[in-house]
Amino acid sequence: MSEFKQLVFSGVQPTGNLHLGNYLGALQKFVALQDSHDCIYCVVDLHSLTATLVHDDLKEQTRSIAAAFLACGLDPEKNIIFNQSRVPQHAELAWVFNCVARIGWMNRMTQFKDKAGKDRENASLGLLAYPSLMAADILVYRATHVPVGDDQKQHLELTRDIAQKFNNDFSHRIAELGYGVEMQVGEEAVNGFFPLTEPLIEGSATRVMSLRDGTKKMSKSDPSDLSRINLTDDADTIVRKIRKAKTDPAPLPGDIEGFVGRPEADNLVGIYAALAGISREKVIAEFGGKQFSEFKPALAELAVETLAPINAEMRRISADLGYVDGVLREGGERARQRAEETMKKVYEIVGLLAD
Template identity: 35%
Template structure:
């Protein structure tokens, strides 16, 4: 059982990134190893080029993201961890997959519509083609599972369609992967606008909890989290109570419990303040070791480069085999 997922180096990583993706990466590397396979994870810097960016900032954020993932528990001895642009097989396979991808497939992508609407100067062709490159990222490794946040569901569905389409036309060369979304914490919402997803670009400053926020800042943000005016307070998951539901979701995910467990524990709470403090404490307990380890890892960029470079060599060894088979069945490249 092979697992693949990638994470963008854009912006600072927030709690939604951590719970929705990074925690799954760490769990996935162990689960894949238990099944005699490998977890493959990369910092997808090519995807980050689809919107306007600063080159120096891009490089720094790759190191930031790599250090956070390593601090969270990714182990280069147990998984393959690399930078996307170091493995050119990704872009080659994306071009091959483009031959079986329709304009209509890409025009239906929700993220393209949302991101292109925010672009003032240029809506790049890369942004439109983003889902095909994402499909190539996974299909190059014949991965079985793709642990991502719920917001990537549509992209993984397209990825599956392309794998099936390729296999139907050229033969069964690609694995059709399964989407893996966490049971709790799949979609962490903004603390100040709980109807919107927590985000570094579209979210509120006070409603976005960053992985590297210090403990006092985290507690302050949760104390100010939006709930509701119910009197007496009701600490239950309910679509009509998005702020309270979000806090319950975060507390459950951060503490490794179910929603029902959290609701039962909070049944005797004096009010929403108790829920906010409990959630802040659980989040700090989750992030404290990561922040400490990050502070040790981030300054040594040479060491980070060495980790990413070694991972890229391992990744290319797998992806190049897939590309040999893809070229052969598609009739491109040198004669086998």
């Protein structure tokens, strides 16, 4: 009996500039994964329609995300890099999953509640159902692993629920067609067509918070540009934003316990540790007891040293639209071949006359 081949999938929405949190929490890890895993990285442009239907610059934003992938070190030969709308099988499988998933499952999604707010009746159906499209993004390639942050764990759990319900509902058809693949569910080895995708956590999780409010995650959608360091920011802008980052009057504490109740200080030390690739304890050993007026210039210098080469490479790559479009086009063709194979089998399993 065959087993699922390990495959990593991840997608990034083309809404707003990528920032330091995206780099430390995702892109840096993507680059490390490409040497050990088969990886597919997608600019999920269809998902951006759930936030704002009409975009003036969606193509440019899509190219910008792709340029960031490449500038951070993702190799288009080693990985498949493409934009979602080039592969219609994402939307085809999402419709099948809309019929598999339950409305109650969607209503429980925390991000829908947050984004829809109090006016849920006026939210788009796409906003409610987009976790189903996210599940299709992953499972149309039968990906086994997804690098996820805390805010996406619930959606990955939903993806597993959808996969398991599909496998259960069509278990006889899957067996008749010989499309079952062995996987472990708890202590039991079972057959299924879709894998129960696992979260992939590489090293310690890096959660970068806003420079203006240490209790909120750094976000592309924050109205204040001072809340984040964009990958497109030049050196002077990075230095200015770190200098203006919110802090408190007390010096940096001499131990981890001293950060309790000091989220901004905790955030800046965490950023320094992540950029330097060292533990927070080592940062505290060097800067504990010192004022922010001494720590911030060191952090700014480290941030510029890390991000300036990425910024320069992004500008160089973005200036060559033919190259960026070529990477996305070729990646789309490679992705479509895999997705077509999956959808052909899905239609057979479901019983649709589609050949």
